[in-house]
Amino acid sequence: MITSLLTLALLAQDPGAGFPGNPANARPAVEIAWNRLYDDAEIYAHLDRLADQWPEMLTYRVIGESVEGREMRVYTLNDPSTGPVESKPAMWVDANVHGNEVQGSEACVYLLWYLLEKHGTNERVDELLARASFHVLPMVNPDGRHRWFHDAHSPHSSRTGHMPTDNDRDGKYDEDGPNDLDGDGHIVQMRKHVPGEGTHRLDPDDPRILIPVEPNDRGEKGDWIPLGTEGYDDDGDGRVNEDDSGGYDMNRAWPSSWRPNHVQYGAGPYPLYWPETRCIADFLYEATNVAAVQSFHNMGGMILRGPGAEIYGRYPRADLRVYDALGADGERMLPFYDYMILWKDLYSVFGGFVTWTYEGLGIISFTNEMWVSNRMFPQNGKDSGASWFGGASREDRMWFNDQLLSGAGYVDWHEVEHPLYGTVEVGGFRKDFGRVPPSFLIEEELHRNAIFCIRHAEAMPEVSIASHEVTDMGDGLLAVDVVFANAREIPTRTAMAAQRGVGAPDVFSLAGDGVEVLAVGELRDRWRPENTDYVTRDPGRYLSETGVPGRGEVRVRWLVRGTGAVTAAWSGEKATDVATTFDLP
Numbered sequence: 001m002i003t004s005l006l007t008l009a010l011l012a013q014d015p016g017a018g019f020p021g022n023p024a025n026a027r028p029a030v031e032i033a034w035n036r037l038y039d040d041a042e043i044y045a046h047l048d049r050l051a052d053q054w055p056e057m058l059t060y061r062v063i064g065e066s067v068e069g070r071e072m073r074v075y076t077l078n079d080p081s082t083g084p085v086e087s088k089p090a091m092w093v094d095a096n097v098h099g100n101e102v103q104g105s106e107a108c109v110y111l112l113w114y115l116l117e118k119h120g121t122n123e124r125v126d127e128l129l130a131r132a133s134f135h136v137l138p139m140v141n142p143d144g145r146h147r148w149f150h151d152a153h154s155p156h157s158s159r160t161g162h163m164p165t166d167n168d169r170d171g172k173y174d175e176d177g178p179n180d181l182d183g184d185g186h187i188v189q190m191r192k193h194v195p196g197e198g199t200h201r202l203d204p205d206d207p208r209i210l211i212p213v214e215p216n217d218r219g220e221k222g223d224w225i226p227l228g229t230e231g232y233d234d235d236g237d238g239r240v241n242e243d244d245s246g247g248y249d250m251n252r253a254w255p256s257s258w259r260p261n262h263v264q265y266g267a268g269p270y271p272l273y274w275p276e277t278r279c280i281a282d283f284l285y286e287a288t289n290v291a292a293v294q295s296f297h298n299m300g301g302m303i304l305r306g307p308g309a310e311i312y313g314r315y316p317r318a319d320l321r322v323y324d325a326l327g328a329d330g331e332r333m334l335p336f337y338d339y340m341i342l343w344k345d346l347y348s349v350f351g352g353f354v355t356w357t358y359e360g361l362g363i364i365s366f367t368n369e370m371w372v373s374n375r376m377f378p379q380n381g382k383d384s385g386a387s388w389f390g391g392a393s394r395e396d397r398m399w400f401n402d403q404l405l406s407g408a409g410y411v412d413w414h415e416v417e418h419p420l421y422g423t424v425e426v427g428g429f430r431k432d433f434g435r436v437p438p439s440f441l442i443e444e445e446l447h448r449n450a451i452f453c454i455r456h457a458e459a460m461p462e463v464s465i466a467s468h469e470v471t472d473m474g475d476g477l478l479a480v481d482v483v484f485a486n487a488r489e490i491p492t493r494t495a496m497a498a499q500r501g502v503g504a505p506d507v508f509s510l511a512g513d514g515v516e517v518l519a520v521g522e523l524r525d526r527w528r529p530e531n532t533d534y535v536t537r538d539p540g541r542y543l544s545e546t547g548v549p550g551r552g553e554v555r556v557r558w559l560v561r562g563t564g565a566v567t568a569a570w571s572g573e574k575a576t577d578v579a580t581t582f583d584l585p
Contacts, residue, residue: 028117029053034110034443037436039149040070040142043105047075047112047138054116056080063137064279067163070142072279077112078133079119085133089460089574090289092363093453094137094280095296097251097353099144099158103370103436103445104296108138110446111453125454131576132457135287140276141250148431152180154187154229155435160246160266161274167247172235177244179231181416181426188411188428190227192421198222206398208413208427230426232419251297252349253277254356257309264350271351284361288503291460291490291574293357293365294453299435301337301372302346303330303452305365306355309348315358316495322364322550325489326459330366330452336374342367362497364490366456368449371437375445376400397429409433459489461575463548468568468582473559478584480510480558481523482568486548492572493547501545503573508542510558512566515584523555532557547572560584 030053051058060075078085095104118125148158178187201222203209213222231241249266258271272278305323327339342349354365401409413427437445466485473479519534520542548554569579
C-alpha cells in the first residue's frame with residue numbers, strides 16, 4: 001500500500017515528458033475527458049486551456065459571428081521557432097456545419113490537443129510542425145450546436161443555421177417546431193392506446209416495439225396507433241413540426257456548382273449568403289498557403305470527395321492519384337469507413353464546401369462522415385451492412401442499448417397529455433444515440449480521425465533543391481541546370497489549380513551580381529536539352545502553372561553569361577520557399 005501511494009506521488013510530480021499515447025507512466029499536460037461531448041462554450045473553453053498551456057504555439061482569431069452573434073473562432077497551431085504561419089503550407093480543418101453533427105468539434109479539439117501534447121517528444125509530430133501549420137474552426141454552426149445541446153431535439157434536428165426562415169411558406173417564421181411534451185430535452189416518438197381500433201400491436205418479445213397488424217379477413221385490429229414525432233400543430237395548418245428554427249443547409253451554399261433552392265434544398269438565395277459561410281470564404285481567400293482541407297460531418301463512416309454532381313465530369317487524373325492514395329490510407333485507419341465519391345456513391349450535392357475548396361481553390365479536400373454504427377455490431381470484423389443510423393435493425397439497437405449502455409440510450413414509454421390526442425405515450429431513442437458514438441467509443445473515433453488529418457497534412461508539398469549543375473556551352477555561355485524536388489504526394493499546384501489558373505503560379509528564379517540571365521526553360525527531357533522551349537522575357541523568373549509534381553521533380557535550365565555567385569530559388573503558395581547559392585566557374 002505504501003509503495004503504491006509513493007508511486008502515485010512520484011507520478012503526480014513528474015508525469016513524464018510528453019504524452020506518448022500509451023497509458024503507462026505518463027499523463028498529458030492538459031487533461032480532457034474524451035468520453036463525453038461538450039457544448040459550444042465548453043469547446044472554446046478547452047481550446048483556451050490549450051492556448052494557455054502553449055501560448056506560443058496556439059492562437060485564435062475571430063473571423064466573424066454567427067447569425068445569433070456567437071464567435072467564429074479559427075485556432076491556428078504553428079511552431080514559431082521554425083517560421084511564421086505564412087511561410088509554411090497549412091491545413092484547414094472544420095466541423096459541425098450541421099448543428100446536430102456534434103462529434104466533429106471534439107475531433108478538432110483532439111487534433112490540436114494531440115499535436116501539442118506530442119510536440120517536443122515525438123519525431124513524427126515535430127517533423128510535421130517544423131514545416132506545416134493548422135487552421136482549425138471547431139464549429140461552423142455554433143448556433144445549431146448550442147441549440148442541439150440546450151433545447152429539445154432528436155438525433156436529426158438542429159441541423160440548420162438559425163436565421164429565421166419561412167419553411168412552409170405561410171408568411172410566418174419558425175412558428176411550428178418540435179414540442180417537448182414531457183420537458184426531458186429529447187424529441188422522441190408518440191403512440192396512443194386505442195384498444196381494438198388501432199393499426200399496430202405490441203411486440204410480445206419487446207413491448208417497446210410496435211408491430212403493424214396486416215389487413216385480414218377476420219377484422220382483427222391492433223390496440224395502438226403510432227403518431228410520429230413528439231409535438232403538435234402549433235400554427236393550425238394540419239402539419240406537425242414543419243417550420244422549426246432556421247431551415248436551410250450551409251453545406252449547400254458554396255459557389256462550386258451552386259443551384260437555387262428549388263433544385264438543391266437549403267441553398268439559400270445566393271452562394272455565401274449566410275455570415276458563417278462568408279467569413280470562412282474570406283479567410284480561405286486570404287490564406288493562400290492552405291494546401292489541405294478536411295471537414296467533419298456525421299454519420300455513415302465515409303471519406304468523401306467530389307465531384308458533388310455527375311454533370312461536373314471527372315477530376316484531373318494527377319489529382320485523383322493523390323485522392324486515391326490518401327483515401328486508401330484513410331480506409332485502413334478508420335475501420336468500416338469507405339472512401340467514396342459524393343455523387344456516385346452517396347447522392348448529389350450542389351454547392352458543397354469540399355467541392356468548392358477543391359474545384360474553386362485547387363485544394364485536396366475531404367469530408368469525413370464520422371461514426372459508423374458497424375462499430376456497435378462488428379460481427380467478428382465483417383461488415384454487417386449497417387453503416388447508417390442506428391445499426392442493423394431496431395432489435396439490434398435495443399439489444400445494444402440494453403446490454404452495453406444499460407438502458408441509457410432509450411426513453412421508456414410513459415404517458416403525457418397532448419392538446420389534440422389527449423393521453424398519449426412518448427418514448428424512443430434519445431437525441432444522443434445513433435448519430436454519435438456511445439461514450440466508451442468516442443475517444444477511439446476522435447483519435448483515428450485526427451490521425452487521418454495528420455496523414456493528409458503530411459502529404460502537403462515539401463520542396464527542396466536536389467541538385468545543380470553548370471555546363472560550359474562555349475563562347476562564354478553557361479547552362480545552369482537546377483533540379484527542384486517535392487518529397488510529398490500533393491503537388492505545389494494541383495492539376496485543378498493549374499487548369500483554372502487558381503492562385504499564383506510557382507516561381508523558379510536565378511540571380512547573381514555580374515551574371516546576365518539570357519533564357520530559361522524547363523528540361524522536360526534531360527537527355528535531349530535541345531528540345532527545350534526557352535523564354536527570354538524576364539528569364540530570371542520562370543513562372544509555372546503546373547509547379548512541382550507530387551513525389552516528383554522539375555529540371556529548370558538557365559542560359560547565362562558571367563561569373564561569381566548565383567542564387568537559385570523556388571517560391572510558391574503551398575510550400576516553404578527554398579534557395580541555394582553556388583559559384584559559377
